[in-house]
Amino acid sequence: MEVKVARKILNANEIMADQNRKFFKEKRVFVLNVMSSPGSGKTTVLERTLEILLPDVRTAVIVGDVCTTHDADRLANSGAPVLQIMTDAFGGDCHLAAHVVANAVSDLNLDNIDLLIVENVGNLVCPAEFDIGEDARVVVLSVPEGEDKAVKYPLMFRVCDATLLNKIDLLPYLDYDRDAALKFISQIHPEMPIFEMSAKTGDGFMAWVEWLKAQMAKKLS
Amino acid sequence: MEVKVARKILNANEIMADQNRKFFKEKRVFVLNVMSSPGSGKTTVLERTLEILLPDVRTAVIVGDVCTTHDADRLANSGAPVLQIMTDAFGGDCHLAAHVVANAVSDLNLDNIDLLIVENVGNLVCPAEFDIGEDARVVVLSVPEGEDKAVKYPLMFRVCDATLLNKIDLLPYLDYDRDAALKFISQIHPEMPIFEMSAKTGDGFMAWVEWLKAQMAKKLS
Numbered sequence: 001m002e003v004k005v006a007r008k009i010l011n012a013n014e015i016m017a018d019q020n021r022k023f024f025k026e027k028r029v030f031v032l033n034v035m036s037s038p039g040s041g042k043t044t045v046l047e048r049t050l051e052i053l054l055p056d057v058r059t060a061v062i063v064g065d066v067c068t069t070h071d072a073d074r075l076a077n078s079g080a081p082v083l084q085i086m087t088d089a090f091g092g093d094c095h096l097a098a099h100v101v102a103n104a105v106s107d108l109n110l111d112n113i114d115l116l117i118v119e120n121v122g123n124l125v126c127p128a129e130f131d132i133g134e135d136a137r138v139v140v141l142s143v144p145e146g147e148d149k150a151v152k153y154p155l156m157f158r159v160c161d162a163t164l165l166n167k168i169d170l171l172p173y174l175d176y177d178r179d180a181a182l183k184f185i186s187q188i189h190p191e192m193p194i195f196e197m198s199a200k201t202g203d204g205f206m207a208w209v210e211w212l213k214a215q216m217a218k219k220l221s
Numbered sequence: 222m223e224v225k226v227a228r229k230i231l232n233a234n235e236i237m238a239d240q241n242r243k244f245f246k247e248k249r250v251f252v253l254n255v256m257s258s259p260g261s262g263k264t265t266v267l268e269r270t271l272e273i274l275l276p277d278v279r280t281a282v283i284v285g286d287v288c289t290t291h292d293a294d295r296l297a298n299s300g301a302p303v304l305q306i307m308t309d310a311f312g313g314d315c316h317l318a319a320h321v322v323a324n325a326v327s328d329l330n331l332d333n334i335d336l337l338i339v340e341n342v343g344n345l346v347c348p349a350e351f352d353i354g355e356d357a358r359v360v361v362l363s364v365p366e367g368e369d370k371a372v373k374y375p376l377m378f379r380v381c382d383a384t385l386l387n388k389i390d391l392l393p394y395l396d397y398d399r400d401a402a403l404k405f406i407s408q409i410h411p412e413m414p415i416f417e418m419s420a421k422t423g424d425g426f427m428a429w430v431e432w433l434k435a436q437m438a439k440k441l442s
Binding site: 067070123124126145154170173 | 260288289344350363370374375376388394
């Protein structure tokens with residue numbers, strides 16, 4: 001019984017995600033879904049990314065949180081249009097569903113936007129199950145979280161197109177087995193690009209942003 | 222429609238959780254539900270905790286993960302009976318529900334057990350919504366996750382009885398505002414005990430274990 005209901009909800013989400021995808025294609029907007037555990041540094045990664053992208057790549061951001069507008073407030077400092085979704089308003093959802101993104105998008109003017117970044121709710125499980133009509137998905141994983149997250153949360157790493165391995169500035173202070181971490185990620189998603197970076201120092205951002213621009217060029221060409 | 226279904230599932234969970242609670246009371250077992258983000262250090266915290274508790278406090282552990290037996294393998298080294306639940310077997314659930322715990326418990330002999338620790342799936346959202354029939358709930362929050370997790374994931378901090386603020390050995394290398402973190406937690410759950418600790422160095426564990434023993438004494442006296 002529960003399973004049937006879950007399938008219906010997921011099917012409804014697929015239909016809505018396809019509508020979103022069609023709409024984004026018409027608007028010529030590339031949509032990036034950014035997911036991670038709570039506290040992996042998604043927002044700081046996006047602050048750095050916006051610094052590099054703006055103003056050449058016209059970017060808007062949708063931020064999903066259970067509660068608070070902290071992340072949206074920080075990202076709004078970049079000058080990009082930022083829209084906050086608080087899932088507490090509709091039951092504290094642990095992910096962004098396609099219809100929630102569709103509602104949010106109706107409040108944004110996408111006519112002069114090339115890239116829409118969606119910062120999902122901090123959660124390595126549920127957001128991986130919900131297509132929102134995006135063109136690319138990335139997972140931010142911070143090194144203090146340990147080496148084995150890819151094998152413990154395999155769906156997330158399977159559905160993503162790249163891993164942003166963040167907070168490498170902390171490596172000298174951690175017992176972190178970098179080779180093991182890279183091996184675990186490759187085990188779940190062979191040949192997925194892994195960008196090692198520090199949002200604190202800015203290390204490693206150029207490679208990641210070049211990759212993102214290449215993905216955009218592929219879609220928008 | 223979706224809301225009604227969700228309510229039915231949550232009600233069914235409440236009924237099962239009450240049955241668990243009654244069973245645990247009969248068995249004179251204290252049940253601790255340990256929750257956190259992925260990678261906050263739950264398993265290392267529990268390894269340290271078991272070192273202090275065993276053999277005086279006879280302890281068993283149930284570990285919930287989406288995938289892998291890494292954590293259960295590590296905890297089994299303590300000598301405590303450890304049972305792994307992999308939610309991938311039933312759809313990759315993002316939390317442990319009461320019936321899942323009931324099934325697992327039927328494979329454990331609780332006759333000579335004083336304390337059952339349930340290490341929940343790493344997730345700051347969903348596990349907070351599912352009572353499993355526990356006597357106490359704690360949330361492990363690691364300092365690299367940032368100061369504002371309590372206000373961003375308020376339900377988790379509201380339903381928990383204590384916060385274990387882990388990885389304080391990393392404080393010298395982070396821009397961490399300790400006062401802000403403590404203030405955010407107190408804002409959501411005034412007077413909740415906060416144990417600052419490092420599972421790596423062992424700092425701060427005695428106070429936490431004393432608190433846990435006091436909770437157990439209250440129930441089992």
